[in-house]
Amino acid sequence: GAVVSQHPSRVICKSGTSVKIECRSLDFQATTMFWYRQFPKKSLMLMATSNEGSKATYEQGVEKDKFLINHASLTLSTLTVTSAHPEDSSFYICSAQVDSRSGNTIYFGEGSWLTVV
Amino acid sequence: GDSVTQMEGPVTLSEEAFLTINCTYTATGYPSLFWYVQYPGEGLQLLLKATKADDKGSNKGFEATYRKETTSFHLEKGSVQVSDSAVYFCALSAGTGANSKLTFGKGITLSVRP
Numbered sequence: 001g002a003v004v005s006q007h008p009s010r011v012i013c014k015s016g017t018s019v020k021i022e023c024r025s026l027d028f029q030a031t032t033m034f035w036y037r038q039f040p041k042k043s044l045m046l047m048a049t050s051n052e053g054s055k056a057t058y059e060q061g062v063e064k065d066k067f068l069i070n071h072a073s074l075t076l077s078t079l080t081v082t083s084a085h086p087e088d089s090s091f092y093i094c095s096a097q098v099d100s101r102s103g104n105t106i107y108f109g110e111g112s113w114l115t116v117v
Numbered sequence: 118g119d120s121v122t123q124m125e126g127p128v129t130l131s132e133e134a135f136l137t138i139n140c141t142y143t144a145t146g147y148p149s150l151f152w153y154v155q156y157p158g159e160g161l162q163l164l165l166k167a168t169k170a171d172d173k174g175s176n177k178g179f180e181a182t183y184r185k186e187t188t189s190f191h192l193e194k195g196s197v198q199v200s201d202s203a204v205y206f207c208a209l210s211a212g213t214g215a216n217s218k219l220t221f222g223k224g225i226t227l228s229v230r231p
Binding site: 036041042046049107111 | 121153158159160161162163206218219220221222223224
């Protein structure tokens with residue numbers, strides 16, 4: 001079946017540095033990709049929606065200059081957390097949407113744990 | 118705005134016990150409702166869904182019925198197995214196409230002991 005791969009699955013970075021998380025659709029082309037984050041004991045919160053070749057649409061309250069999203073191709077989207085701080089430590093998960101005549105199907109990556117020290 | 122409320126967890130059951138995980142929602146219009154499951158070390162997977170009132174989604178012995186009158190989509194299974202241990206998320210989608218973004222509940226961890 002369709003697979004979405006995220007990398008890295010876990011990353012630790014120093015405060016003030018930037019870290020990039022990749023989201024790839026391995027055997028299909030995704031028209032739209034979504035990025036979520038989840039704080040402990042909280043819901044997955046949608047951060048942004050990205051379409052290939054265009055700027056991402058960010059949800060209210062998400063800093064677009066801090067969370068840079070690049071959707072360079074139909075199989076790859078990246079999330080870069082710039083100038084990371086400990087409060088950015090979270091679980092980040094992406095999903096990829098496939099559009100078809102029967103409707104949309106969404107596949108999720110495994111998620112990435114970011115720890116900022 | 119749209120929201121999903123799940124019962125507090127975690128939940129620990131013995132094998133073959135009956136499972137109910139409550140989920141209620143708030144949304145404008147007529148959303149589609151989903152249950153996603155995340156097994157340890159894996160990504161979220163769609164477990165089942167229902168797209169209109171009174172629809173019943175089912176998969177792997179799990180069932181959930183779209184109850185518009187109570188705005189609920191409770192997940193049930195008659196006899197759980199150890200392999201059902203995972204995190205379960207209730208979600209809704211109120212749009213289509215590029216707007217079909219999902220609103221999730223907090224998720225609940227289910228542990229099934231032998």
